[in-house]
Amino acid sequence: MAFNHPKLIPILLxxxxxxxxxxxxxxxxxxxxxxxxxxxxxxxxxxxxxxxRRKRCAWVTPNTDPSYVAFxxxxxxxxxxxxxxxxxxxxxxxxxxxLTWPAILSKRHIFREVFADFDPLAVSKLNEKKLxxxxxxxxxxxxxxxxRAIVENAHQISKVIDEFGSFDxxxxxxxxxxxxxxxxxxxxxxxxxxxxxxxxxxxxVRRGFRSVGPTVIYSFMQVSGITNDxxxxxxxxxxCITAAEGxxxxxxxxxxxxxxxKDNMIESEPSISIxxxxxx
Numbered sequence: 467m468a469f470n471h472p473k474l475i476p477i478l479l480x481x482x483x484x485x486x487x488x489x490x491x492x493x494x495x496x497x498x499x500x501x502x503x504x505x506x507x508x509x510x511x512x513x514x515x516x517x518x519r520r521k522r523c524a525w526v527t528p529n530t531d532p533s534y535v536a537f538x539x540x541x542x543x544x545x546x547x548x549x550x551x552x553x554x555x556x557x558x559x560x561x562x563x564x565l566t567w568p569a570i571l572s573k574r575h576i577f578r579e580v581f582a583d584f585d586p587l588a589v590s591k592l593n594e595k596k597l598x599x600x601x602x603x604x605x606x607x608x609x610x611x612x613x614r615a616i617v618e619n620a621h622q623i624s625k626v627i628d629e630f631g632s633f634d635x636x637x638x639x640x641x642x643x644x645x646x647x648x649x650x651x652x653x654x655x656x657x658x659x660x661x662x663x664x665x666x667x668x669x670x671v672r673r674g675f676r677s678v679g680p681t682v683i684y685s686f687m688q689v690s691g692i693t694n695d696x697x698x699x700x701x702x703x704x705x706c707i708t709a710a711e712g713x714x715x716x717x718x719x720x721x722x723x724x725x726x727x728k729d730n731m732i733e734s735e736p737s738i739s740i741x742x743x744x745x746x
Contacts (some may be wrong), residue, residue, distance in 0.1 A: 520701045524653045531568035543706040545645055545691035549633045552690060553623055554584040557616055559686035560677050564608055573607060580604045581616065586627070589620035615676035622674045638692065640666050645710045646693040656695050659684045 526538050546552055557577065561570050570577075580603055582588035594617055596602065598610045605613070623633050630636040640662065650656050663684035670678045687693045691710065696703040 521699050522702070523697045523700045531571075533571040534568050537567065537571055539702060542689050543691050543694050543696050543702060545706070545710045547634045547638070549586065549623070549627065550584045552633055552637060553586050553589075553620070554578070554581075555690045556619065556678075556686050557581065557584065559689060560612060560615065560682050561608055562685055563677075563682065564612065576603060576607060580607065586620045586623040586633070589617060590624055592617055592620075612677060619675050619678070622670075626673065637666070637690075640669075641692055645691055645706070646687075647707060648693060648695050649698050650695060651698055653697070657684070660693075662693075663687060 522535075522538060526535055546555060554577070558570050558574075561577075565573075578584065580597075582592075594614060597604045597617065598613050599605065607613075608616075626633050626636045630639075646662070648656070659680035663680045666687075667678055667680045667683045670683070684693075688695045691706060694703065694706045694710070696706060
């Protein structure tokens with residue numbers, strides 16, 4: 467029988483393809499499984515290089531800038547009660563109208579240098595003309611309007627400190643000194659401003675603060691831990707609740723002030739206490 471018979475050609479072609487497919491299946495090596503990165507609800511399970519599988523908020527993706535990932539994991543949503551830190555976060559939240567978080571974080575060391583580590587008293591004494599002069603370091607960060615607002619806000623924070631004892635006491639009084647826990651499941655539920663942010667904004671404006679609209683204030687509330695807007699599926703959601711309860715902050719146990727004083731009085735040998743360490 468001739469193999470070039472017209473009726474045999476289709477049959478031979480099918481047989482050839484079946485044999486070829488079978489050979490490929492036997493030669494194919496098992497494909498190594500990889501950790502799942504994006505889950506159905508939009509949360510991120512892990513990022514390249516993570517040593518542990520941790521689900522993050524959905525806006526943190528595999529392509530997110532590493533500086534922002536660290537910011538999300540270590541700072542965003544952690545309750546802040548230091549006046550200098552609060553002033554810094556208020557400034558950075560205001561800068562969001564001109565820059566993105568990754569851009570702000572990449573220049574954070576410059577912000578701190580220009581604004582004297584965000585000491586309100588020191589910033590209030592800065593020479594505005596030199597600050598906004600063309601070619602100055604500050605002018606490369608933000609617009610003249612924003613720079614002037616930062617200096618003016620430093621003046622107003624100093625007044626608030628004189629009146630309330632600290633900016634911390636003033637700003638946290640709006641939430642009865644306890645963070646708002648949002649318990650959002652999806653990114654679409656996270657607002658850009660809230661009625662509470664509007665109340666705080668209006669009071670700040672009344673006191674003479676500038677560039678502190680409700681959207682800026684809500685961003686400030688989120689980053690300073692006044693509101694916990696981590697998605698409930700994010701590993702930082704519970705961490706920030708724990709920090710707010712005073713049990714633990716970023717893995718560092720908080721020691722009551724009275725206990726610190728007592729321990730210092732009875733110590734007979736040199737030691738380093740938690741409050742003597744400097745963490746950035």
